[in-house]
Amino acid sequence: xxxxxxxxxxxxxxxxxxxxxxxxxxxxxxxxxxxxxxxxxxxxxxxxxxxxxxxxxxxxxxxxxxxxxxxxxxxxxxxxxxxxxxxxxxxxxxxxxxxxxxxxxxxxxxxxxxxxxxxxxxxxxxxxxxxxxxxxxxxxxxxxxxxxxxxxxxxxxxxxxxxxxxxxxxxxxxxxxxxxxxxxxxxxxxxxxxxxxxxxxxxxxxxxxxxxxxxxxxxxxxxxxxxxxxxxxxxxxxxxxxxxxxxxxxxxxxxxxxxxxxxxxxxxxxxxxxxxxxxxxxxxxxxxxxxxxxxxxxxxxxxxxxxxxxxxxxxxxxxxxxxxxxxxxxxxxxxxxxxxxxxxxxxxxxxxxxxxxxxxxxxxxxxxxxxxxxxxxxxxxxxxxxxxxxxxxxxxxxxxxxxxxxxxxxxxxxxxxxxxxxxxxxxxxxxxxxxxxxxxxxxxxxxxxxxxxxxxxxxxxxxxxxxxxxxxxxxxxxxxxxxxxxxxxxxxxxxxxxxxxxxxxxxxxxxxxxxxxxxxxxxxxxxxxxxxxxxxxxxxxxxxxxxxxxxxxxxxxxxxxxxxxxxxxxxxxxxxxxxxxxxxxxxxxxxxxxxxxxxxxxxxxxxxxxxxxxxxxxxxxxxxxxxxxxxxxxxx
Numbered sequence: 001x002x003x004x005x006x007x008x009x010x011x012x013x014x015x016x017x018x019x020x021x022x023x024x025x026x027x028x029x030x031x032x033x034x035x036x037x038x039x040x041x042x043x044x045x046x047x048x049x050x051x052x053x054x055x056x057x058x059x060x061x062x063x064x065x066x067x068x069x070x071x072x073x074x075x076x077x078x079x080x081x082x083x084x085x086x087x088x089x090x091x092x093x094x095x096x097x098x099x100x101x102x103x104x105x106x107x108x109x110x111x112x113x114x115x116x117x118x119x120x121x122x123x124x125x126x127x128x129x130x131x132x133x134x135x136x137x138x139x140x141x142x143x144x145x146x147x148x149x150x151x152x153x154x155x156x157x158x159x160x161x162x163x164x165x166x167x168x169x170x171x172x173x174x175x176x177x178x179x180x181x182x183x184x185x186x187x188x189x190x191x192x193x194x195x196x197x198x199x200x201x202x203x204x205x206x207x208x209x210x211x212x213x214x215x216x217x218x219x220x221x222x223x224x225x226x227x228x229x230x231x232x233x234x235x236x237x238x239x240x241x242x243x244x245x246x247x248x249x250x251x252x253x254x255x256x257x258x259x260x261x262x263x264x265x266x267x268x269x270x271x272x273x274x275x276x277x278x279x280x281x282x283x284x285x286x287x288x289x290x291x292x293x294x295x296x297x298x299x300x301x302x303x304x305x306x307x308x309x310x311x312x313x314x315x316x317x318x319x320x321x322x323x324x325x326x327x328x329x330x331x332x333x334x335x336x337x338x339x340x341x342x343x344x345x346x347x348x349x350x351x352x353x354x355x356x357x358x359x360x361x362x363x364x365x366x367x368x369x370x371x372x373x374x375x376x377x378x379x380x381x382x383x384x385x386x387x388x389x390x391x392x393x394x395x396x397x398x399x400x401x402x403x404x405x406x407x408x409x410x411x412x413x414x415x416x417x418x419x420x421x422x423x424x425x426x427x428x429x430x431x432x433x434x435x436x437x438x439x440x441x442x443x444x445x446x447x448x449x450x451x452x453x454x455x456x457x458x459x460x461x462x463x464x465x466x467x468x469x470x471x472x473x474x475x476x477x478x479x480x481x482x483x484x485x486x487x488x489x490x491x492x493x494x495x496x497x498x499x500x501x502x503x504x505x506x507x508x509x510x511x512x513x514x515x516x517x518x519x520x521x522x523x524x525x526x527x528x529x530x531x532x533x534x535x536x537x538x539x540x541x542x543x544x545x546x547x548x549x550x551x552x553x554x555x556x557x558x559x560x561x562x563x564x565x566x567x568x569x570x571x572x573x574x575x576x577x578x579x580x581x582x583x584x585x586x587x588x589x590x591x592x593x594x595x596x597x598x599x600x601x602x603x604x605x606x607x608x609x610x611x612x613x614x615x616x617x618x619x620x621x622x623x624x625x626x627x628x629x630x631x632x633x634x635x636x
Contacts, residue, residue, distance in 0.1 A: 449483075
């Protein structure tokens, strides 16, 4: 999609990304896992992410799709199920004593991938075709890399290329070019050592074979690898994870002053003192909970003998539950817990995992100025012909509904046409008139993208918004109009302020003097569409009307802090969640030039077939008129 400033025009195939994301969740069977692109493919258990490689970019679509799928198969099926984390940790510890650590880790990753690839093909034979494409592309790639590295005299990298070709070459008579005199002498040993890798049944055996290989190559190689072809993520043991957690809640920085009080406190009487929680040292919060933040103080000789023992199960993030039973004493602390569970917050990702740090900030429009009122009147005059025509049509339909007669009933008022009495065995001779006048049972929310890329479209967009407002106000349908954006300057990894300017609310939408506030819509910063859709869906869900409509006026894909790759997926999920609640979601795509096929596909991936494409923003009223008419008729 078009952005105000776009330094990198490479775009991700969002449909393929969503397909890979679904594949990961299906294979791992945990909805917390997601897919992201990285230079190399690997599994991150801590962050619950499967990374697929950029290596497959800029290739034919079928090749790229099969390559990315094999990345998912190796990580979500192979590493997640068949790679032993303890063996990985032991390998990393032993690698620290090696001189050529990059070479060792990449050889290990290559051999482990080869082992789990066979397991994946055995468990799911349908993956063989994709893996065949993977091997063909990688064989061509490493063959060209070998030639390049030999010319450049990058001997260690060239040896790694040879190892890959030895493992995956389809020909038993692979010709290996000369790399260097010392490396050429150990090629027979490498070939025999690699042949044993085919029989590896577990990660521990792969570790053993790689360390045996490195024991010889440590004396042959001169330098470590220059390039990284495969990535092995760092793994920590459970003990290290606990130690890291404890270090986060303990002071590690020195005090400003480190003196000791000379006053003796041992025999002094205790006294009550009011302790204020505010302090100039604590006006800014620290990074970790339970962290001591006072940087000044004096040590005393006061000691406590009643400190709580540090155990694995007494952290602030755990809940202990004891069994309820009759006891003969009061030593409750000696009872064994019947259950131990982590106290997670179920609403942690209420608005989507990608929006866990997004903060909604609702704004009220200021009092319309004389200029706002004048501009609004001019816009109303432009759309007056549409507004009057549609209002008249709706009111006429409502009047017909009021006088509509339901005929051919078993009871009610007797009809003047009695022919059915003689021609039918069980004639229906009665009719009824509608006792109550029908009204439009619907409610609308209009979300307006106020990102910076809307700077050349906002003028015409407000024209379409005015049409909506005037028509809905005339036929007495509640609605709200809200502009949304994210502040790019204030956004951080832990806090992303999202602003929602409530131009028209449900309470004020039917008031005669409301409308000029729409003129205050103006482009601002980024747009986090998934978060906005979830918030507005929550408000619509509480409305009593039967028909609920949510319109998103935007000019491109979502773009916000840390929202580049998962923004489309998050928005798509938000749309699906809203539709499950009975809310009909529509997108009005605004453009000032011809809409490309890629843009059409992107919008279809997010909104399905409920996206209205407007190639020329000036035609917005003409496009919205038939849609609004159809939706209002449905609600009568």
